[in-house]
Amino acid sequence: MVIKTAEFVISNMVVNRCPEPNMPEYAFIGRSNVGKSSLINMLTNNKKLAKTSGKPGKTQLINHFLINKEWYLVDLPGYGFAKAGHQQRHKWKTFIAEYMETRANLVNVFVLIDSRLEPQSIDLEFMGYLGEKGIPFSMIFTKTDKLNNNKLGNFYNFYKREMLKIWEEMPPHFISSSVDFSGRDEILDYIEECNKTTDFSDYVPEKKQKK
Numbered sequence: 001m002v003i004k005t006a007e008f009v010i011s012n013m014v015v016n017r018c019p020e021p022n023m024p025e026y027a028f029i030g031r032s033n034v035g036k037s038s039l040i041n042m043l044t045n046n047k048k049l050a051k052t053s054g055k056p057g058k059t060q061l062i063n064h065f066l067i068n069k070e071w072y073l074v075d076l077p078g079y080g081f082a083k084a085g086h087q088q089r090h091k092w093k094t095f096i097a098e099y100m101e102t103r104a105n106l107v108n109v110f111v112l113i114d115s116r117l118e119p120q121s122i123d124l125e126f127m128g129y130l131g132e133k134g135i136p137f138s139m140i141f142t143k144t145d146k147l148n149n150n151k152l153g154n155f156y157n158f159y160k161r162e163m164l165k166i167w168e169e170m171p172p173h174f175i176s177s178s179v180d181f182s183g184r185d186e187i188l189d190y191i192e193e194c195n196k197t198t199d200f201s202d203y204v205p206e207k208k209q210k211k
């Protein structure tokens, strides 16, 4: 897929203020500092589209970007930041669950996984949650430029073994780096293929209830 346009649409905290669900939507999520903003900027060829935040976990917003005027890329707040308290984590969970479970045009969630770390329970739990709810997801292994082929192979095999303890097979997955642009074509082609199988254009907004 060639990226022709990438425009910021809206940031908000409330799912019902998201744009009308009349186009396919792809959400990106992961632990804070996983490389999500860098990946979004790399995919859209725009160094500034997603902000690389200096304060992890501070922005609890759903950020919508319209790509090629035909699909939404959604940047969701990161999870697993060390300093978050119980209350903040609870807030995050409720807010994300509302988005994940009610957004009608959500085609796929890309769960970003830092390839320098061993499998983190918070990531495995989050994917478990998506599985339980039947929400389609794929994995993107980030920052793979930091590993040589040997280390990347070991990392992948180890991760796969962990996943197969829970899952029957590996979900779709991508090896990426925002530094050397690896994975870019594969991720965008995957989205393009998914777009072909979805059609939300006949979405009709619900009529306001008359009292």
Ligand code: GDP
Binding pocket: 031, 032, 033, 034, 035, 036, 037, 038, 039, 051, 052, 053, 056, 078, 142, 143, 144, 145, 146, 176, 177, 178, 179, 180
């Ligand atoms: P976010 O918090 O998930 O949005 O993560 P950022 O995109 O802000 O990245 C966190 C840190 O990891 C920054 O210092 C980035 O420069 C670095 N980073 C992100 N992606 C990559 C990558 O693909 N390769 C390398 N080497 N560093 C990366």
